[in-house]
Amino acid sequence: MTEIEPDNTVDARGAACPGPLMDLIGAIRGAESGDVVRLLSDSEGSLTDVPEWAEEAGNELLAVEELDDHNAFYVEKA
């Protein structure tokens, strides 16, 4: 378990690609600089498109936590 405390959690489990990434982008859009958003996704595509987008947008992917049936992505808004 990571010890990062998110400011907001987006539960996109069950959503097909690109739903989880769009939910994350929506949450980051409404966040303040320095806020950490946790995205829960069970879509395989998130493992590639979330890191790609975070890098492109200059936000930091702090951690990816592998859980039983989904992954948790911690993204800090730049």
Added chain:
Amino acid sequence: MTERIVIVGGGTGGSVLANDLADRLEPELDAGDVEVTLINDGPDHVYKPVWLYVPFGQREPADGRRALDELVDDAVDLRIDRVSEIDTDSRRLRFDGGGAPMEYDHLVLATGSTLEPEQIPGLVEGGHDYYSESGATALREELLEFTEGEIVLSVIGTPHMCPAAPLEFVFMVDDWFRERGLREDVEVTYTYPIQRVHGNPHIAEWARPIMEERNINVETFFNAESVDPDAETITSMEGTELDYDLLVSIPPHGGVDLIEEAGLGDGGWVDVDKHTLEAEAEAAENVYALGDTADTGVPNAGSVAHYQAGVVGQRLASEIRGRPATATYDGKTLCFIETGMDSASFVEFDYENPPSPAPPSEKLHWSKLAYNESYWLTARGLL
């Protein structure tokens, strides 16, 4: 005891369902055992795909409008009113105008999408769209006079209505200026929020080479953050700034507030079982959602609402007759995609089978136009 079915929303999903039920439950309606009410906040049914052609001067907004009372079977009670509250505990709807509340035994929510351009600073002032009647007619004024400069088509909100329409617009713009000998003086740029040009990877893979061939510039990972109408620039969250002379956007979309207020789902979309289309909120019994309103993950498209209406119609009829409801929605989606002013592709897919776009042809273009004309048979529940 009369069973009351109430449908909220007179778009494609709500109208097709109302007419489906009028046919399917004819004996029960005649006997007074069932009542079907369709509620809409205006007197007209609007067929939105017509708007794609308005900016090119090919159709009029009126071509996509018909009075609901002409489309919907007389066995259906039509109420023109705006629902202000859904109370799933007491199974009751309240109305904006203060009219008498309405009780239901079975509720179907088909309230659709609304545009929220105000979410992006400067977009209302600086952008145009073809996702509304007023937007399409205002864009027509600009596009018909446009002879040189930069056109930017920016997909801002997803999910949005008709996911193929942004691709169709840039393909049509490219061809339209080319046919008129003006293409060399017009730059066309398409922006999309994720790393490819369409949400569906199969459609994205098909479209990207066509865009390259046609000199349509592409900016991916572009999530509009603000528009500066004076400087005529649009800036993304990713830090890219684009100049434009004409900005056409797919604005952010939202559902209606009363769905979230009723605890049925976030953002105005109802959390549903994607096969039965029943609302998942525990407190909400006998509530279905369909079309854009149902959060199934499939495109927000008329064909989806049409097919889902058939499923909900069958399920409701089974429930009314005390039989197990077995009809389910398999994700079926069907879409013509214009690839120019006189060619189109076609896709058909479902939850299990991905789309494989057909080679563009003039025949498919005419099929799309022919369907747009025969849509009124669909709305009547006949096709």
